[in-house]
Each structure stands twice: as C-alpha cells, then as structure tokens.
Amino acid sequence: MPEGHSVHRIARQFARSFTGPPVAVSSPQGRFTAGAARLDGHAIVQSRAVGKQMFLEFDHHLWLRVHLGMYGAWDFAGDIAVDPVSPGERGGRAAKVVGANEDSPWSIGAPRRTRLRMAESEQLQPEINVWPPEPIGQVRVRLLTPVAVADLRGPTVCEVQTIEEVDATIARLGPDPLVDPDGEGRFVENVRRRNVAIGQLLMDQEVVAGIGNVYRAELLFRARLDPYTPGKDLPTDVARALWRDWAYLLKLGVETGQMLTMDGLEGEDLERAKASRDDRHWVYHRTGEPCRVCGTPIAMAVMAGRNLYWCPKDQV
Incomplete structure (x- = not known):
C-alpha cells in the first residue's frame, strides 16, 4: 500500500503537470462515468495530499478524492517532469530525457513523453509513440490535457466531493x-x-x-x-x-x-x-x-x- 510520502509525491506530480489547462475527464472502465461527467472540461487548480488521501480541486469548486488503498496506482504519460529518485528504486526501462546535456533519466525538471507509474514505488517506463496512449487495463478515471495524461487503476476510493465533504474527510484524519x-x-x-x-x-x-x-x-x-x-x-x-x-x-x-x-x-x-x-x-x-x-x-x-x-x- 502506498504510504504518505508516495501520495505527497503524486500530488506534486499533478501540481507540476496538470494545473492550468482544461482537463478531459473520462472513465474508460465505465465505473466512474457519472463522476467523470461532473469534472469533464474543467481545469485543475490545486492538488493536495493528506496522509494516504489525495484531493484534486477543479475550477468549479468540485474535488476528486482518491485513496489508492492496497492495489491502486496512477500512470502518468506525456510531456511530464519527474521528481528525482534513485534509479535502483524506479526499475523498468529508463526513457531518454529530452533536453540539452541531459543524459540522466532521473534529472528533475526534464520534460519527456513517457510513462511513469506511481504507487508504493515509482517505475519509469518506455517512451510512448502514439498520443494520447491507449488506456492499459481497468482504468477507473483518465485525466487528459493536450500534453499529459493520468490514468487511475484499482483505487479503494475514487469520488467527487464538495469542499464541505473534503473538509469533513480531512477532519476525520x-x-x-x-x-x-x-x-x-x-x-x-x-x-x-x-x-x-x-x-x-x-x-x-x-x-x-x-x-x-x-x-x-x-x-x-x-x-x-x-x-x-x-x-x-x-x-x-x-x-x-x-x-x-x-x-x-x-x-x-x-x-x-x-x-x-x-x-x-x-x-x-x-x-x-x-x-x-x-x-x-x-x-x-x-x-x-x-x-x-x-x-x-x-x-x-x-x-x-x-x-x-x-x-x-x-x-x-
């Protein structure tokens, strides 16, 4: 199960790569279709992590609450900047970094069109050749901007909340x-x-x-x-x-x-x-x-x- 540091890193990934432009929100799996429709076309303005829970605020004052639980994971892809981490921890194949004199796939701030899985640990995976990439597996919710995509699979909780509901959730923690x-x-x-x-x-x-x-x-x-x-x-x-x-x-x-x-x-x-x-x-x-x-x-x-x-x- 992802622990607190992983969820904070995921929230930072959203803040870096997804805030600003309108986001196309869908549910390829079909289990979050109604919730996705409430968020589709709106921009993410804030990402927050509290303990093992993450909250994404959209520009119409609704929030996406996610608890990854035992088996949940986020897959990021596109032109994303990745926080540094030891190569031994990431596993998987390293993608080539785009940028002058950037030879290390672990460099902070280097844009790349690749896949990054974030859960209990982080795995940098091969570059992608088709945009947007096809969903892999049972994707509960997909968040898509012109340059980045995030796919959520296997969460314990994935729901839309109002600010009052977010405050009540956090108050219990x-x-x-x-x-x-x-x-x-x-x-x-x-x-x-x-x-x-x-x-x-x-x-x-x-x-x-x-x-x-x-x-x-x-x-x-x-x-x-x-x-x-x-x-x-x-x-x-x-x-x-x-x-x-x-x-x-x-x-x-x-x-x-x-x-x-x-x-x-x-x-x-x-x-x-x-x-x-x-x-x-x-x-x-x-x-x-x-x-x-x-x-x-x-x-x-x-x-x-x-x-x-x-x-x-x-x-x-």
Whole structure:
C-alpha cells in the first residue's frame, strides 16, 4: 500500500503537470462515468495530499478524492517532469530525457513523453509513440490535457466531493506533518489517551495520517519501542520523539522517493540501500534475519491486519 510520502509525491506530480489547462475527464472502465461527467472540461487548480488521501480541486469548486488503498496506482504519460529518485528504486526501462546535456533519466525538471507509474514505488517506463496512449487495463478515471495524461487503476476510493465533504474527510484524519506542522500536540494526545498498542495506533489514520506498514515497523525500531506498549503508557517525551521522527522520515521520503529508514549509511552501504529495499530497513520484512544491532532474529506477528516486524531484544 502506498504510504504518505508516495501520495505527497503524486500530488506534486499533478501540481507540476496538470494545473492550468482544461482537463478531459473520462472513465474508460465505465465505473466512474457519472463522476467523470461532473469534472469533464474543467481545469485543475490545486492538488493536495493528506496522509494516504489525495484531493484534486477543479475550477468549479468540485474535488476528486482518491485513496489508492492496497492495489491502486496512477500512470502518468506525456510531456511530464519527474521528481528525482534513485534509479535502483524506479526499475523498468529508463526513457531518454529530452533536453540539452541531459543524459540522466532521473534529472528533475526534464520534460519527456513517457510513462511513469506511481504507487508504493515509482517505475519509469518506455517512451510512448502514439498520443494520447491507449488506456492499459481497468482504468477507473483518465485525466487528459493536450500534453499529459493520468490514468487511475484499482483505487479503494475514487469520488467527487464538495469542499464541505473534503473538509469533513480531512477532519476525520489524524495530523500529517507536511500538512499540520504543529500537529505534534494532537498526535501525542491521540496516542496517550488510548489503551491500545502503539503498533496498532500508528496504523490508525485517525491517530496519525500517512503511516503504513513499513514506516510503522521502522519508527518503532528507531525508537526502540515494544510494539505492544499501550499508547497511554508512553511518556510524553517518547510520543513527541515519535512524531518528530515521523516528520523527518516523511520529508526524506518525499524528497528522495524512497523509504530509506537507516541513518548514517555511507559509501557502498549507502549505494546498496538506494538500489535495494533489502538493504535500507532495520527490521521491515526481515523475519528470522539477525537484528542489525544485536543479532537477535527479527520477529513477526500480525497486528492491525498487517505483518509487524520487530526485534524482541532491542525493543523492550
């Protein structure tokens, strides 16, 4: 499932490539035909991400709300400028960048007529030869401008909302550090008033917005916290430190396009971490492997419907 940094990057992609001109909105799959008709022909004036939810405002005061869920993804194509990210993370074939002296397909600001898939990770795919490209797969909604197209597949939520409905949706979410830089107090209160394991609370989007399975495991290890500690038992300073670490990791993820949760890496260790997910996390997805700090086998259990990873020795 895409976590908060991915959704913020998707919102930035829309802001960069889709605001301004009128947008042709359709539903090739047919499941969003009525909603598409309400937005068709209007311009996007704003894109917003809050936690795992994204909102596109159109010039007639209606919004498109999207939650990608477990299987959703956006495919972008056309003359789009792509945020930089490690080549090892993108995968797929690199497209040739259009522009003088631009040899790297990862350069920021370089226009290209290609495909870019954005979900949990990002994949730069081959250049396209026909404009507009044919929809691939079950496309719930297509947003098309003269130079760019965005196709949405497999979302949990895709609906048109009024500003009142958008405000009500956001009001139900916990704080997001990139939206609520002063949300530390609300996060601490949300955690410390509940007799629920902190490993479960971090996955509750009404407690804090944007954290998913990877960030949950890594934040708890970085804090050396037992995932089963009730939120009400966390000292205030520990809860504050969790929020601040989440703000740091989220900003880093948005800037780099990666969930790189191990600090202090240098040289070959850093290059391996950039190229492979297996080398960039402390505990996530490392069941039975030795803890990188103490050597104890990493444990795994199901919590809040997802696999939880932690070190039984260091996280006590």
